[in-house]
Amino acid sequence: MPTNRTNIRTGIETCSISPGHGTAFVSCAGLLLFLAEVAWAGEPGLNLDAPPRATQKPYSPADGQTVEITPPPFLWVPAGRDSKYVLQVSRSDSFDAPDTRTFSGLRRSVYVPAQSLPAGQWFWRYGVETDRGTRFGRARPFTVPADARPFPFPNWDEAVQRIPRQRPRLFFAGPRLEQVRQWARGELKPALDSLVAACEREVGKELVAEPGFRPRGPDSGPWAVNVMRTTRPPMDVMERCALAYLVTGNDRLGHEAKRRLQHFFSWDPEGPTSFFAYDEPPMWMMMRGTRAYDWTCELFTTAEREAIEANMKVRAEQFLKHLQRLPFESSPYNSHAGRLPGFLGECALSFIHEWPEARDWLEYATLLYYTSYPAWGGDDGGWQEGPGYWGAYMQFALHFVTALRHATGVDLMQKPFFRNTPYYGLYTATPYHQHSPFGDGQTGSPRGLGQVMYVFSTLAQDPYARWHAQEAGATIGADALSLAAYAPALSARSPAELPGARSFPAVGLASFHTALGDKDRDISFLMRSSPYGGVSHGHADQNAYAIEAFGRGLAIATGYYPWYGSPHHDQWTRATRAVNSVLVDGQGQVARRWEAGGRLTGFQSAESGSESGSSAERADRSPASLRSGYDYAEGEAAPAYAGRLERFRRHVVHARPGIFVMFDDLRAAEPSRFQWLLHAYNRIEVVPASQVLRVVNAPAAMDVQLLLPKQVEISQTNRYEPEPEPLARRWENTWHLTASTTVPAHRTQFLAVMLVHRQGQESVLPKVELLQGTGAVGVRLTDADGAQDTIGFRTDQEAQTVTCGGIEIAGRVLALGKDKNGRPVRRLAHPGPPPHEASRR
Template sequence: MKSSNRPLLRSALLLLLPLCGSAQADWVQATDPLAIRPLPDNMQTQAQNPPTFSWSRHASAPPSYVVQVFLNGVLNRTYSTSRNWYLPPKALPAGRYTWRVRPSTSQEWSTPRSFVIASNSQLFEVPENLALRTAVMRKARPRALPSGLKPFSSWSVAMRADRQPALTALTNEVNYYVSSLTTVSDSEWPLPPSKIRTAALVAQQSNIMQRVNPNARQLEAAATLYRVTGQQAYLDEAIRRGDQFAALDVNGPTSFANQDMGSRMIAQSLMKAIDLLAGALVVNGDTTRRDRWLSVVAARTRALYADLSAGGGRLDQLPYDSHAATSMAFLTLTSTLALGDIPEAEQWFDFSFRAFVSSFSVWSGPEGGFANGTAYAEYEADFALQIWPALAQATGVNMFGKPWSRGFAQFLMHFVPPGQQTHVFGDGHETAPEYRFMKGFASRYATPQAAWYVQNLSRPNDVLATLQAPYPMPVSTVTATAATPPANAAYYPSIGWTAMHSNLADNGRTSLYFKASPYGSFNHSHGDQNGFVLFSGGVPLLTETGWYDWYDSPMWNSWYRQSKSHNALTFDGGVGQVVEGYEEPLSRNGRINAFSTTPAVDYVEGDATAAYAGLLTSATRKIWYVRGSDTAVILDQFASATPRVFEWNFHAYAPIVADAAGNISVTNQNRKVCVVPLATSAQRFERRSGPPPQSGTYEDHGVFVKAAAATSGEFLTVLDIGCKGTAVSLDTSGGLRKVVVGTQALTLPLPK
């Protein structure tokens, strides 16, 4: 996972802002777009019961807040909290609610906000910290494993049939890396820490992760095999890998200050190993090794806690920091497993646990999308498999049961379906999905949709996560005949994404993805509002371009996240959506105005006007996907106060071919699309160039360009998937405008 120090420094500065000004009339609503929003609100039915209450901090920085909750106008609950959020430990009765909050030091109540708890609001109760800590401390080690997990020698016939392939695969993996994976050493990374991100320093930081991650996995895997098999060789291997981590200088190249991701991974993997090995680290009463490992965990986690707890908890006020949010997950699990062994762990746990489980996730609403793109959604699934099962075993709080998490599993099915060759939208979109993480995440659900997804992913589950999971896996309780894919079309409103599939159950499907997101180009998102991506049989046909060398690199800024590298609207030689700045991209965003789906036609309309930051006065895109003829019709309409030459960009990982008759097509791995302009004003096709693609890959760039500058106009384009020669005509008779695709007539708005 790649990140920049710039968001962290910016967050630290912005954290001070709410404390400097006078209180607003409705002080819970900050003017800073990055500040936490007051929720729940707008009479929305809550997916989760109880919901988390959140608000922006009061300017007076009070020691605590008082929250009042009214049911049908009558005071029902009163809570007190020292943080600017609160997750009640018990569910609320169904009904219509309002709530308000005030500083404990004044009567300055916020404006009341409303919400609904319905019969289908899903129960997700999290006990208070004292009860959680007590439950954790009572659990014998290993806390992170299911209490019913038995040694292999006592597995039932059914469990052996289910889990022995994973055990064999993990055994082979660990045995292979015993000799082929060298231990890590501080001497590998000679460059000193620096706030200036040079290519050499970025390469070194990346190399630290490339070395730390497999060694951390080897440590945990060997410790797990020792727990399951009892074989001394795996205890020896776990001790060897743990000792190497304990020997690293906590103030050296793997320090939190120099490589925070490496440091948090070292701390967590050591703490997991301490938990898994339990008494095996103590020999004849000698606790020297265990104490040394614990001291390293304490030192590294102390630095992690200091960073996250700065200003009273920087994520409490400024949650839009993906890097810090992942760090909070590491702090949560490490502190949970360390309770009773590291005195500070109680403070770390009380700070992190309920904050982590209550705020998940800031990257979408309760329906479970992921605004940063599906590559980062994959990373989220990976981290979830590393952290959530152990938390559930230790505390009894199962994050897979959170409504957001269930929606996230379905989001993966819609946007990373079986057989798709690349990710979509945001950083890492060009990478191939590592389906074992998506499969492992979906395996935690006993639903027909999860069963369909798991059955159709040929990649095996992550074998380490499988061995550590409860038996049987929830998805295995669904019969094969009951497996059913989710709907062919889906809209995730909080992130502004839509998926339109010809037939999700068919691996030869057409998949058309569209994005007009309220998250704009913030964080790992790009300037691709109103952008689309087209796949056929999992093969990318019309794509996004560029590659993720590193966050905030020259190429990342000049091409990769710019509109001109996406299937999006630009003007005047590639000028597109404004992505510069840090907090500004969150408000330079898109929105979906309409979405509908029928068996015959899917329709979406996006508005990207705000993303152009005043350069355009209007920028809308409408897409009709005609399922019967496997054809898409795309209408862009735009306007500007200044005359501009508008451009319709499209890209491919194969040559864009324009024949002598002007027909334009892309063929990639025997999958084809013909791009057919229905010009309503003069335009021409041009080729454009981009930076050199990643080694071993190919990219081509095309654009339709209007013949002259204008203050308004439109592009009308048809995508004939498969180049079937589908009959398409434009009918403007009777004062109406229709595109007839095969036998399907689509009514279009008149030109503006």
């Protein structure tokens, strides 16, 4: 990072700028534009405005984006490792406005100004410094709204001065430690007593020896799992003993933490536990060890400190080297690397007053959080790798977010991702759900996310996140993070008042709930069609869905995670055949290929106030009205099939509460047979002489009426191929149903109605009728009292309008609900104008 410190100069004032950010100027009109006008025809090897590769971060702000924070982070595609950049931000797309801001001497392809931008339209561009001057790329417009949150890059002179010179510096600096000690003697005494008792049982135990080098070949995976399972627990105890010593003063536990620190940091940092030999042990060692050392430093002699710190510094430098090699700011799509900015940042905070390089490390780690973090999500808060990995990686991140805020006052929770991501947990991994799709670790219970949600609730003062933590039964007070975030004054609030549907388009997720927060009434639907595809800990599950009701899984994602790339994991868990999607001639989507992704092409919720419905109906925003509307999601997954499909558009209309009408429009490059998949915990009943499928997981049940194609071959099995390896520990078979077309064809359509209900209440389900209109197909749902819903899907993509069930529409999907008297009560049209009655000719 550059560390030159200078001033921003204007004709009116001089204002200081954060160090480490390069040289910045605000020019008078046209003063600096001569740099851009220098003749550089034929400049070798310079490619400005290059499209980002799949493994590179896109330009940000994007063209026309309305940002949430000011200033926004600026990201561009690198021009080369040794390039020096210039960034310009202006009110004018010609960059000749008086308030044009120019930042020069930048060594990285990301930048965050130290001053906010006023509301209004802005333009930005980047340039590369050459021997002939600066060559600029094109202007990109963006808008700063009036309510944008200020989020300038920190002034590090001021931030570092706030970090205390005395220890502890991590989490419990200053008066926070005394407050925690008071809680430990009072309301948190049971949790701390439990922590101390657990630590006492570990005192003096033999410690695991330094592992050897990782083998190659088929033994590599099991070996790595064994190393993690044998080295992580004693390192966890190291941190817990140090925490117990810090809070309670238990000297015996302090010395146990010291014993473990000296043992683990005697391992050769250039040997088998080097980051570049096998990254898991050194990352865990530094994560736990940095904190434990900060809290027990007073127990070490000068010579002992020198030995520990020398080892730590080598390991921290390895983290930095790996981040810079990628480089993380433009190419962060390496799962394990996502932990390193936080680990490096914590280490920098701990040694900020001892190691001169720690300041640059802290600035760099924070810059990555401001700009490129996370790799696996966007501003909407979604996460590519599934709730299991989200929970783990948020634990890693929140330690740094919390430590940085406590020590310096720099609040990373202002970042849109961090403010929105608790709702990813709330909507996709509600505490009473039975499993956690989609991604590795999906068989785990969402209750394991409770502690992360507690920390989010404190940092964001979010009562809905606190509700999740309470419902999950999160244990608070026996670990550093929850102690640091302990805030008993915040009350939980049920999410029942939140919208029932939410989307996370950056990762292609759409979530519907009928009664979010109420286990006994809630029916949920989750669909995924991710632009990331099946890379990293994501799966080849584009256009897959899952359904849960009353806390029980009905349509589920299957497969276990013995270790990354195990035969079961590779051939089943992350394969399309493990989820509720579609195969083509028995073949699924391509896993672990960047271009083999999907995307969420449509989303609409009853609460969104869409264009459909009369003005009177749109004005009725009562809870009863909103809960009885329609939700809609649409995904396209054809690119995931490596050329076998030209189209796989999945449409889902949720007729609240708990009826899902799904239409799949498939077109293959060659005549093919298509397999429609359904997975469940229990055997699926196939009603004889029909295409009705019944799923029961008491007290929940679901009838699936597969209306199209009219003839399919149905089979099911409860076997995995291959079975999970023994390292998966306890595992259970699930059931896997296939409904296959019988004749090869270029095109086919599946139309299914999922009727979710409480077991024993089948009599209240509506009658389902197939509708085949002009250029559209659909269903009519008729309740016992005569109320009806007509839901149709366009099949003719060329016609200006199509009709289905007597309703005309110009868009792709229509839905019209009428009460028993024939009065319209709910409407949906996507996209386009509301549906209306077709003229009777």
